[in-house]
Amino acid sequence: MTRISGRIVTPTAVIPGHLELDGTEIAAIVPDLAVSDDVIVPGFVDVHCHGGGGHTFTTGDADAARGAAAFHLGHGTTTLLASLVSSPFELMRSATEAYKPLVAEGVIAGIHFEGPYLSGARCGAQNPAYLRDPIPAELAELVKIGEGAVRMMTVAPELPGALEAITYLRENGVLAAIGHTDATFDQTQAGVTAGATVGTHLFNGMRPPHHREPGPVVGLLSTTAAVELIADNIHLHPGMLAFAARTAGPDRSILVTDAMDATGMPDGRYELGGQAVIVADRVARLADGGAIAGSTLTMDVALRNAVAAGLPLVTAVAMAATTPARLLGLSGQIGSLLPGLRADIAVLKADLSLKHVLRAGAQI
Structure with a gap:
């Protein structure tokens, strides 16, 4: 199980926590205040x-x-x-x-x-x-x-x-x-x-x-x-x-x-x-x-x-x-950070500059 830590931007809120990936998909969002300043957004x-x-x-x-x-x-x-x-x-x-x-x-x-x-x-x-x-x-x-x-x-x-x-x-x-x-x-x-x-x-x-x-x-x-x-x-x-x-x-x-x-x-x-x-x-x-x-x-x-x-x-x-x-x-496959969707993810620094990218769970 891959975990990405930071401020997770969902369709309704920004949630400090961990994004858990199971292979090519998002498995869960786990709230946790002790996270990095990275901003995690959908691809x-x-x-x-x-x-x-x-x-x-x-x-x-x-x-x-x-x-x-x-x-x-x-x-x-x-x-x-x-x-x-x-x-x-x-x-x-x-x-x-x-x-x-x-x-x-x-x-x-x-x-x-x-x-x-x-x-x-x-x-x-x-x-x-x-x-x-x-x-x-x-x-x-x-x-x-x-x-x-x-x-x-x-x-x-x-x-x-x-x-x-x-x-x-x-x-x-x-x-x-x-x-x-x-x-x-x-x-x-x-x-x-x-x-x-x-x-x-x-x-x-x-x-x-x-x-x-x-x-x-x-x-x-x-x-x-x-x-x-x-x-x-x-x-x-x-x-x-x-x-x-x-x-x-x-x-x-x-x-x-x-x-x-x-x-x-x-x-x-x-x-x-x-x-x-x-x-x-x-x-x-x-x-x-x-x-x-x-x-x-x-x-x-x-x-x-x-x-x-x-x-x-x-x-x-x-x-x-x-x-x-x-x-x-x-929308049933991509575009949001929600469990069950494909793990297309952009990880940004605190200033929103790009840090790294994942497509279907694989880091680019």
Whole structure:
């Protein structure tokens, strides 16, 4: 029986004590005041990640995907979706085929297509050459060949055929997310009514709120949809992060990295979806136009930034693990420190910096 001592963050409280592991599972939480200052949290769950450590998910290369997943595992992310950007259909299809075995192995939890059915007016760092209206035949083929590997797709609900596409995704077990959108408040809510359950990186790549046209930000916050928040203090001011998280609540707020391959790498020139990106002082921007192009964030830093923004530790941990696990339908397996769940664990120092990581009870 393995024992880990520290302040254990459960879904409802921080409990000083010992976490007892029986092989790959959590066996028990034993309260004990005589423990270390370490903070024990569930392994992070990142549903929006394009790469890291010099490796990318966006090209459909399985070896690169393994490298990116391993990099983020070293930063406490024990479960993640491999996110692609807007691409030709041939790449979407080949990536699905290449990543399906990785899903079966548990290297990644599935595929997230961020596009290509997005707004040209709000494309951000998405390559405008690949944007298009939803094509039912493409959706059907991806769902068929993925056999469950395709877990999420971001769609702009105002596009022709978008509501039908969202409904099709919902009916076929794929999370439909609203993002990179110029939708009105009403169009956003129509997307949620059609079946969308996620807002892709809230505020970013969206029509900004206005008191006479609230747009997608308020449209999403006014529904039951979960909202992604990039807590790198670049995409969102800490005050806006805290405001959105408190408005949506911990059961609907999700921390994501939106990380690209430059994460953990030196400043320099990189590539995203066929477009040149320059990273300087950890900020990634398109070389042409200067739009923010993903991030260089890891989930351990996102958690620290969320707490520094004033969110309670229990809330921040729910946003980093419990809520995204529930979104993926995995709350009976991962996302919380509870007996019977898989022993995916991040052990943090008192300052919340990462100390070590366990996945299924094995230390990384």
